[in-house]
Amino acid sequence: xxxxxxxxxxxxxxxxxxxxxxxxxxxxxxxxxxxxxxxxxxxxxxxxxxxxxxxxxxxxxxxxxxxxxxxxxxxxxxxxxxxxxxxxxxxxxxxxxxxxxxxxxxxxxxxxxxxxxxxxxxxxxxxxxxxxxxxxxxxxxxxxxxxxxxxxxxxxxxxxxxxxxxxxxxxxxxxxxxxxxxxxxxxxxxxxxxxxxxxxxxxxxxxxxxxxxxxxxxxxxxxxxxxxxxxxxxxxxxxxxxxxxxxxxxx
Amino acid sequence: xxxxxxxxxxxxxxxxxxxxxxxxxxxxxxxxxxxxxxxxxxxxxxxxxxxxxxxxxxxxxxxxxxxxxxxxx
Numbered sequence: 001x002x003x004x005x006x007x008x009x010x011x012x013x014x015x016x017x018x019x020x021x022x023x024x025x026x027x028x029x030x031x032x033x034x035x036x037x038x039x040x041x042x043x044x045x046x047x048x049x050x051x052x053x054x055x056x057x058x059x060x061x062x063x064x065x066x067x068x069x070x071x072x073x074x075x076x077x078x079x080x081x082x083x084x085x086x087x088x089x090x091x092x093x094x095x096x097x098x099x100x101x102x103x104x105x106x107x108x109x110x111x112x113x114x115x116x117x118x119x120x121x122x123x124x125x126x127x128x129x130x131x132x133x134x135x136x137x138x139x140x141x142x143x144x145x146x147x148x149x150x151x152x153x154x155x156x157x158x159x160x161x162x163x164x165x166x167x168x169x170x171x172x173x174x175x176x177x178x179x180x181x182x183x184x185x186x187x188x189x190x191x192x193x194x195x196x197x198x199x200x201x202x203x204x205x206x207x208x209x210x211x212x213x214x215x216x217x218x219x220x221x222x223x224x225x226x227x228x229x230x231x232x233x234x235x236x237x238x239x240x241x242x243x244x245x246x247x248x249x250x251x
Numbered sequence: 252x253x254x255x256x257x258x259x260x261x262x263x264x265x266x267x268x269x270x271x272x273x274x275x276x277x278x279x280x281x282x283x284x285x286x287x288x289x290x291x292x293x294x295x296x297x298x299x300x301x302x303x304x305x306x307x308x309x310x311x312x313x314x315x316x317x318x319x320x321x322x323x324x
Contacts (some may be wrong), residue, residue, distance in 0.1 A: 001320050008311055015309035022313045029317025042318030057315070104306050144306075150314070172314030194315050202316030210308045219305070242320040 002239035003228040004205060005049045009235060011207065012050065017103045020050060023172030023192075024057030024114065024150030027064065027072065030198060033245045038068045040075065041245045047077045048238055053099055055112035056082045057150035057172060058124055061094075066121040069094075081112025081148060084130035088123050097134050100142050106216055109142025111135060113149040115173050127151035131159045139165050143216025146170060153192055157181065160188040167218045168210065180208075180223045191223055203228050 012018045026042060028034035033041045039060075046054065054076070061069060073080045073095060083097035098111040111134055114124040131147065139145055146168045149156050153175030160169060160183035171192040181190040193206035204227055211220040 004313070011309055011311055015307075017306060018309045018311065020311045022316070024314055026313065026316040027318050029319070031317070031319065033320060034318030039318055041320055042316075045318075045320060059317075103308065105304065106306050108308070144308075146310075168310070170310070170312045170314075191310075191312060192314070193312055196315035196317055202313065202319040202321075204313075206310075206312045208310040208312070210310055212306050212308070214304050246320050 001045055001049075001202065001242050002234035002236075003232040004202065005045075005235035005238040006233045007205065007226065007228065008049050019052050019101075019108070019146075021110070021146070021148050021170050022046065022051060022054040023148055023170050024055045025059040025172060025196065026054065026057070026202070027060040029059065029063075029196065029201060037245075039064060039072050043072050043075045045238075045242070047075075048241065051078045052101065053079045053081055053110050053112070053148060055148040055150050055172070056080060056085055056095070056114045058115045058117040061085060061114070061122050061124070062117070062119050066119075069122075079110075079112075081110065082114045082124070083111055083134045084116075084125045084127050085114045085122055086125060088118065088121055094122055097130075098138050100138070103144075106144055106212065107142040108144045108146065109138040110146045110148050111138055113147065113151050115150050115152060115155075127155055128159055128162065131163050135163045135166065144212055153177075153181075153190065156190055157183060160186055160190060167212070167216075168208070168221075170206075178225065180221070187218070189218070189221060189223075193225055 008020055027039035028042060079099040080095050082095055085094040086092060098109055101108045113127040116124050116126055145166050147166050148170050150172040152173040153171050156169045156171045160166060164186050166188045169188060169190045171190055175192055176195045177192040191206050191208060194204035204225060206225055208221055208223040213219045
């Protein structure tokens with residue numbers, strides 16, 4: 001994580017405008033300290049790295065009690081999004097469906113989606129229906145549209161084919177890409193950085209350089225997947241913090 | 252003070268009080284709408300915003316990190 005923090009900081013310093021997003025299932029999985037702290041360390045790590053938004057994955061919802069999840073969302077210094085996670089038995093959304101960020105004289109709309117499923121407390125409904133409902137509304141408020149989705153690549157491709165006007169889909173969950181998928185005829189590009197692997201989750205990161213014209217249409221892009229090997233430097237402050245969280249300050 | 256001027260003062264106070272209440276109610280309603288993302292759709296008849304120039308954005312993204320904090324990654 002200290003390598004990711006250093007890489008993000010370097011790229012932020014280089015870029016005039018930068019966005020750092022997570023497409024879900026990044027709060028906890030199978031190991032401490034995330035399990036022990038009920039994802040408190042995950043949120044703090046993302047706060048330290050300056051994330052701009054996170055879409056909830058079903059694992060984030062199902063491995064936490066609703067009260068714990070609400071505490072984590074309150075601690076997050078970034079929006080936690082889902083346009084299809086509802087309180088069970090109601091139509092009330094668990095959290096905000098989208099966020100609109102101002103960048104120069106553009107507005108970037110980011111809609112979050114969760115993979116379908118549920119618990120006793122929260123149900124994630126059909127992500128395709130949610131995308132069809134919310135994206136046209138978001139397009140009235142923003143000229144650049146990013147879908148931050150944990151629905152999975154197959155479903156994200158369906159959405160790209162059915163809902164026009166999405167510039168970029170940042171995908172999570174199933175699948176993994178070495179090259180972006182370009183959906184036709186919409187021209188929406190789909191990016192997917194990683195698939196969770198026990199013991200090495202979080203070592204991959206995607207970086208896209210996106211150029212939009214004055215109307216907010218994607219004009220050019222370049223995308224790479226980065227594997228954060230030992231060749232990458234660490235952020236010393238984040239490394240010290242992570243060391244303390246993982247080992248309690250002891251080697 | 253005459254009876255007529257006393258009535259005039261009471262009417263003025265009533266008008267000021269009603270106006271202040273209406274202003275407060277409208278302000279509260281506007282604040283509620285502004286803070287609720289779902290209600291922003293009410294304004295969907297506004298034309299879609301566009302910028303005045305092109306923009307380059309560096310997008311960094313992760314997923315499925317499971318909250319790992321290990322030194323690697």
